[in-house]
Amino acid sequence: MASLSLKHIRKVYPNGFEAVKDFNLEVEDKEFIIFVGPSGCGKSTTLRMIAGLEEISGGEFSIDGKIMNDVEPKDRDIAMVFQNYALYPHMTVFDNMAFGLKLRKVPKAEIKQKVEEAAKILDLDKLLDRKPKALSGGQRQRVAMGRAIVRNPKVFLMDEPLSNLDAKLRVQMRSEISALHQRLGATIIYVTHDQTEAMTLGTRIVVLKDGDIMQVDSPIKLYNEPQNLFVAGFIGSPQMNFIDATCKIEGDKATLAFDKFTVTLPPAKSKKLADGGYNGKTVVLGIRPDDLGDSPIELETHKDSTIETDVTGYELLGSEVILYFKLGDVNMCAKVDSRTPARLGDHIKLAMDSQKIHVFDKETELTITN
Numbered sequence: 360m361a362s363l364s365l366k367h368i369r370k371v372y373p374n375g376f377e378a379v380k381d382f383n384l385e386v387e388d389k390e391f392i393i394f395v396g397p398s399g400c401g402k403s404t405t406l407r408m409i410a411g412l413e414e415i416s417g418g419e420f421s422i423d424g425k426i427m428n429d430v431e432p433k434d435r436d437i438a439m440v441f442q443n444y445a446l447y448p449h450m451t452v453f454d455n456m457a458f459g460l461k462l463r464k465v466p467k468a469e470i471k472q473k474v475e476e477a478a479k480i481l482d483l484d485k486l487l488d489r490k491p492k493a494l495s496g497g498q499r500q501r502v503a504m505g506r507a508i509v510r511n512p513k514v515f516l517m518d519e520p521l522s523n524l525d526a527k528l529r530v531q532m533r534s535e536i537s538a539l540h541q542r543l544g545a546t547i548i549y550v551t552h553d554q555t556e557a558m559t560l561g562t563r564i565v566v567l568k569d570g571d572i573m574q575v576d577s578p579i580k581l582y583n584e585p586q587n588l589f590v591a592g593f594i595g596s597p598q599m600n601f602i603d604a605t606c607k608i609e610g611d612k613a614t615l616a617f618d619k620f621t622v623t624l625p626p627a628k629s630k631k632l633a634d635g636g637y638n639g640k641t642v643v644l645g646i647r648p649d650d651l652g653d654s655p656i657e658l659e660t661h662k663d664s665t666i667e668t669d670v671t672g673y674e675l676l677g678s679e680v681i682l683y684f685k686l687g688d689v690n691m692c693a694k695v696d697s698r699t700p701a702r703l704g705d706h707i708k709l710a711m712d713s714q715k716i717h718v719f720d721k722e723t724e725l726t727i728t729n
């Protein structure tokens with residue numbers, strides 16, 4: 360059992376820079392929490408404060424109800440896996456994995472049993488006599504994981520553990536880490552700037568920007584119900600399209616006008632805009648590339664929200680294709696079925712699924728309706 364509580368956690372570096380501002384998070388036992396956000400947003404700093412590698416400037420951090428702010432790293436019962444693996448080159452796989460236990464004066468027989476157990480889980484049992492240089496990147500990464508697992512810690516911290524692996528290996532290790540989480544029933548906090556990793560691994564994702572938490576939610580909720588423009592733009596690939604639009608409310612119907620087009624919003628979304636007093640105001644319309652379609656069925660279903668444009672770019676992904684286009688000077692794209700006849704330079708019609716339109720306040724950048 361390991362629950363973590365971070366209350367009003369701050370980090371001010373000695374040069375006065377405030378890297379983490381007011382971090383509040385309750386992590387439950389067995390959760391897989393992801394910290395995600397652009398470079399410099401404070402992911403590693405927060406992780407290092409949890410590990411005890413960085414002093415906490417303010418707030419309270421506890422594990423299972425026990426305050427940890429001033430507890431030595433080695434006494435926190437936390438194991439950290441780094442992106443550079445940090446293996447000892449002169450030691451065998453076995454000794455690398457056993458090292459932490461030896462330091463803790465664990466009896467030899469117990470060390471052997473624990474290392475062999477972890478090696479089996481990680482499929483390293485035939486490599487225990489090798490030195491790190493005789494291993495592949497993925498195998499080295501598994502040794503680094505193994506070193507953490509043998510300690511049976513309360514919490515695993517992982518700082519971009521897959522970032523040094525090639526794309527194929529990364530996908531493979533991703534599913535291995537996911538399986539490992541299930542098997543160990545461990546509490547994991549994992550830092551990445553790769554949003555696919557975040558979406559596939561996390562039970563909850565913490566989106567950070569400039570030392571502030573933007574949103575904490577399950578992957579599906581972050582995708583469908585972003586709380587602000589930043590999260591809407593950060594989660595999802597290709598990125599959500601954004602365009603300024605003028606809101607008009609007539610009766611219980613809200614319309615959004617942008618470029619040469621006008622779309623009608625469904626009743627629930629219309630009501631939010633009416634209640635918020637947005638009549639006549641400029642808002643930001645957001646629509647994911649996946650929610651723009653060019654099939655006859657989509658064009659018929661979403662008659663009240665179609666746009667016409669020219670294809671300025673064409674990118675085949677396989678079963679889908681990304682069509683790039685411009686509305687005024689705003690670059691946008693649609694992800695459609697690759698059987699589409701549309702090609703570069705073609706004039707096309709695209710239907711916006713109006714149920715999927717997101718609207719944001721232009722000033723506060725907060726979501727008005729998802």
Ligand SMILES: Nc1ncnc2c1ncn2[C@@H]1O[C@H](COP(=O)(O)OP(=O)(O)OP(=O)(O)O)[C@@H](O)[C@H]1O
Nearest residue numbers: 372374376378397398399400401402403404405552
């Ligand atoms: N020792 C330090 N002194 C001053 N500022 C620091 C120090 N270490 C980090 N920072 C700053 O704190 C901010 C957060 O850094 P951090 O390493 O936590 O970011 P990150 O989100 O992990 O970024 P990345 O994805 O690039 O690793 C950055 O602006 C960084 O420049």
